[in-house]
Amino acid sequence: MFMFFFVPVVSCCLLDFQDKHRRECHNGFFGFNCTLQCRYPSYGSACQDECNCKETFCNPMTGCKDGSPTLPPKSTSTIIEKISVTRIMTLKTTAACSVGFFGSSCEKPCRYPSFGLHCQSECICSEEKCDHVVGCNETSTLCNSEEGHKLPALMYSTVVLSVWAILQISIYLYLALHSSSAIQFNISYT
Incomplete structure (x- = not known):
């Protein structure tokens, strides 16, 4: 995703x-x-x-x-x-x-x-x-x-990309944990 x-x-x-x-x-x-x-x-x-x-x-x-x-x-x-x-x-x-x-x-x-x-x-x-x-x-x-004004834009971009990366990792871990627990649940009842 x-x-x-x-x-x-x-x-x-x-x-x-x-x-x-x-x-x-x-x-x-x-x-x-x-x-x-x-x-x-x-x-x-x-x-x-x-x-x-x-x-x-x-x-x-x-x-x-x-x-x-x-x-x-x-x-x-x-x-x-x-x-x-x-x-x-x-x-x-x-x-x-x-x-x-x-x-x-x-x-x-x-x-x-x-x-x-x-x-x-x-x-x-x-x-x-x-x-x-x-x-x-x-x-x-x-x-x-205005070289000094590149710094705020760079910081803004870094923060946005960091939040995006954390969100992506969180979604991946959530899906990985829930899909593995569903597999374990199915294995225990077979």
Whole structure:
């Protein structure tokens, strides 16, 4: 006797939207169970700060190491904005931003090539085709860097398959025990 179950496929992006009770992670980490490190150039609380040094000198928890060479700024207004945002963030606790946004008031869309929750997914398409909320228009790139979200889907599948296996073994043992007792009953009366 075989039993078949329909196991729904859970998209890694779907898990992002379903995880509304996400706990706050330590600096430098994000994702399911806070197991993923911030992706360069992001660092800090909810990976919302940006290193202005080369990747080899950027610590995901604390930012650029002391004495590391800095990259030239894109513009002076960016530096002033970053300083004021840093001051604001130290004065108040930041709430979790909506998917695709960051900043002290969650008013800024993710910077290309980043998108998604905490801007930690990476578009692998052109800037024009990268949406700050859902990523590239091509479905194959929507969940590019959400490796940590494969774990819940894997755990879900493992639990379902384990329950299925236990059920199959239980049915087999039940049938085997009852058929052997029926045979013994018939043998004793012949």
